Amino acid sequence: MTDGADYNQSLKLFIVLSRAYKAINETSSKFFQEHGLNPTEFGVLELLYHKGKQPLQKIGGKILLASGSITYVVDKLEKKGLITRIASPEDRRVTYAEISEEGHRFMSEIFPEHEKNLHELMTALSDEEQKQAIDLLKKLGLSIKDLSY
Amino acid sequence: MTDGADYNQSLKLFIVLSRAYKAINETSSKFFQEHGLNPTEFGVLELLYHKGKQPLQKIGGKILLASGSITYVVDKLEKKGLITRIASPEDRRVTYAEISEEGHRFMSEIFPEHEKNLHELMTALSDEEQKQAIDLLKKLGLSIKDLSY
DNA sequence: TATTGTTATACTCTATAACTATA
DNA sequence: TATAGTTATAGAGTATAACAATA
Numbered sequence: 001m002t003d004g005a006d007y008n009q010s011l012k013l014f015i016v017l018s019r020a021y022k023a024i025n026e027t028s029s030k031f032f033q034e035h036g037l038n039p040t041e042f043g044v045l046e047l048l049y050h051k052g053k054q055p056l057q058k059i060g061g062k063i064l065l066a067s068g069s070i071t072y073v074v075d076k077l078e079k080k081g082l083i084t085r086i087a088s089p090e091d092r093r094v095t096y097a098e099i100s101e102e103g104h105r106f107m108s109e110i111f112p113e114h115e116k117n118l119h120e121l122m123t124a125l126s127d128e129e130q131k132q133a134i135d136l137l138k139k140l141g142l143s144i145k146d147l148s149y
Numbered sequence: 150m151t152d153g154a155d156y157n158q159s160l161k162l163f164i165v166l167s168r169a170y171k172a173i174n175e176t177s178s179k180f181f182q183e184h185g186l187n188p189t190e191f192g193v194l195e196l197l198y199h200k201g202k203q204p205l206q207k208i209g210g211k212i213l214l215a216s217g218s219i220t221y222v223v224d225k226l227e228k229k230g231l232i233t234r235i236a237s238p239e240d241r242r243v244t245y246a247e248i249s250e251e252g253h254r255f256m257s258e259i260f261p262e263h264e265k266n267l268h269e270l271m272t273a274l275s276d277e278e279q280k281q282a283i284d285l286l287k288k289l290g291l292s293i294k295d296l297s298y
Numbered sequence: 299t300a301t302t303g304t305t306a307t308a309c310t311c312t313a314t315a316a317c318t319a320t321a
Numbered sequence: 322t323a324t325a326g327t328t329a330t331a332g333a334g335t336a337t338a339a340c341a342a343t344a
Contacts, residue, residue, distance in 0.1 A: 006268060006276070007261075007264040007265065007267075007268045008264075009276070009279050009280070009283070010264065010267045010268040010270075010271040010279070011264050011267055011268075012283055013267075013271055013274075013279050013282055013283050013286070014173060014177075014267050014271075016282075016283050016286040016287045016290055017166070017169065017170055017173070017282075017286055018170065018174070019286075019290040019294075020166065020286045020289045020290035020293070021166055021167065021170040023290055023293040023294055024163060024166070024293060025167075027293070028163075038333085038334080040334080040335095055302085055303095056302075056303065057301085057302060057303080065335080065336095066335070066336055066337075067302075067303060067304085068303085068304075068305080068306090068335080068336070068337075068338090069334075069335050069336070070303080071303065071304055071305080072334080072335080073334090091301095091302085091343080091344070092302095092342075092343055092344085093301065093302040093303070093342065093343045093344065094301095094302065094303085094343095095302075095303065112156075115156040115157075115159065115160050116156060118156075118159045118160055118162075118163050119155060119156045119159040119160075120296075121159075121293050121296065122159040122162055122163075122289065123292075124288055124289055124291075124292030124293070125162075125285060125288060125289055127155070127158070129285055129288075130158050130159070130162050131158070132281065132285060133162055133165075133166075133282070133285045133286070133289070134158070134161055134162050134165055136274060136278055136281060136282045136285070137162070137165040137166055137168075137169045137282070138165045139273055139274060139278075140169045140271065140273055140274055140282070141165055141168040141169035141172055142273075143270075143272075143273030144169070144172040144173060144176070144270050144273070145168075145172055147269075147270065187310085187311085189311080189312095204325080204326095205325075205326065206324085206325060206326080214312075214313095215312070215313055215314075216325075216326060216327085217312085217313070217314075217315090217326090217327075217328080217329090218311075218312050218313070219326085220326065220327055220328080221311080221312080222311090240320080240321070240324095240325085241319075241320055241321085241325095242319065242320045242321065242324060242325040242326070243320095243324095243325060243326085244325075244326065
C-alpha cells in the first residue's frame with residue numbers, strides 16, 4: 001500500500017467518525033434542550049451526578065472551560081435550582097458545586113432516558129460489534145491524548 | 150445479558166466515540182486556526198475545492214447553515230481572497246461560490262498537511278483496524294441518519 | 299506571590315425575520 | 322407566489338483581563 005492510500009483511509013475514518021458523532025450528538029443535544037439544558041450544562045450536571053461535588057476550578061478542567069465561563073454555567077444551573085454552591089471550609093478561596101436534591105431527582109429521571117436513547121441509536125451494531133467499536137475507539141482516543149502532551 | 154448492561158455498553162460507546170472525535174477535532178481545529186480559518190470556513194472551502202463551484206443555497210444545505218449565516222461565512226472567505234462570488238447567467242437569483250486561484254493554491258498546500266495530521270493521529274490503529282473502524286462507524290452513522298427521518 | 303472565583307467586556311457564530319430581486 | 326440571497330438584529334456561549342479574597 002502506498003502512503004497516499006494510507007492518508008486517504010485516515011481521512012475516511014475521520015469522516016465516518018465525524019458523521020457518527022454528529023448524528024448521535026444532534027439527537028442527544030435535542031434531548032437535553034427539551035429538558036432545558038445545553039450540552040455544557042448537561043455535562044456539568046452529569047459530572048456532579050456521578051462524581052459528587054467538585055471545586056469549580058476542577059469542573060473547568062474537566063469540561064475545558066475558562067474560569068469566567070464556569071461561573072456563567074454554574075450560575076445558570078444554580079438559577080434553575082439543579083445545583084448549589086458550597087463554600088469550602090478548608091480553603092476559603094474554593095467553592096464547590098454540588099447537585100441539589102431537585103437536580104438529583106431530575107437526573108434520576110432523564111439520565112436513564114438518555115441512556116435508552118443512546119441504546120436505540122446504537123442498535124444498528126450487534127453486541128459484539130459494539131464491543132469491537134469500543135475497543136478500537138478507546139485505543140484511538142487514548143493514543144491521541146498521549147500525542148497531545 | 151440484561152438490558153441494563155446493554156444500555157451501559159451503548160453509553161460507553163458514546164463516551165469513547167465522543168472522546169476520540171473531540172481529540173481529533175481539537176487538533177484539526179487548531180490546525181485550521183493556525184491558517185486563519187474556523188472549522189465552518191474550512192468545510193466550505195473544502196467543499197468548493199473538491200466539488201467545484203456551488204450555489205450558496207446548496208452550500209447551506211450541505212453544511213447545515215441558515216441562509217443568513219451562509220452569507221456571513223462566504224463574505225469572510227471572499228474578504229480573505231479565497232473564494233469569489235459568481236452570478237448565475239441562467240437564474241439571476243442564484244449566486245455561485247467558487248474557489249479562487251489563491252484559494253486553490255492555499256488548499257493545495259494545507260489539505261495534504263491536514264491529511265497527514267489525521268494520518269499521524271490514526272497510527273495507533275493498524276491498517277486492518279482502521280478498516281474495521283470505518284465499517285463499524287459507517288454502519289452506525291448511516292443507521293442513525295435513517296432513524297432521523 | 300500564586301490561586302480561586304467573580305465581574306465586566308467583547309467577540310464569534312448562528313438563527314430569525316424583513317427585505318429585494320428575480321422566477 | 323415561491324425562491325435565492327442580503328441585511329439587520331438579537332442571542333448564546335466562550336474567552337480575556339482586571340479584580341477581590343484568600344492562601
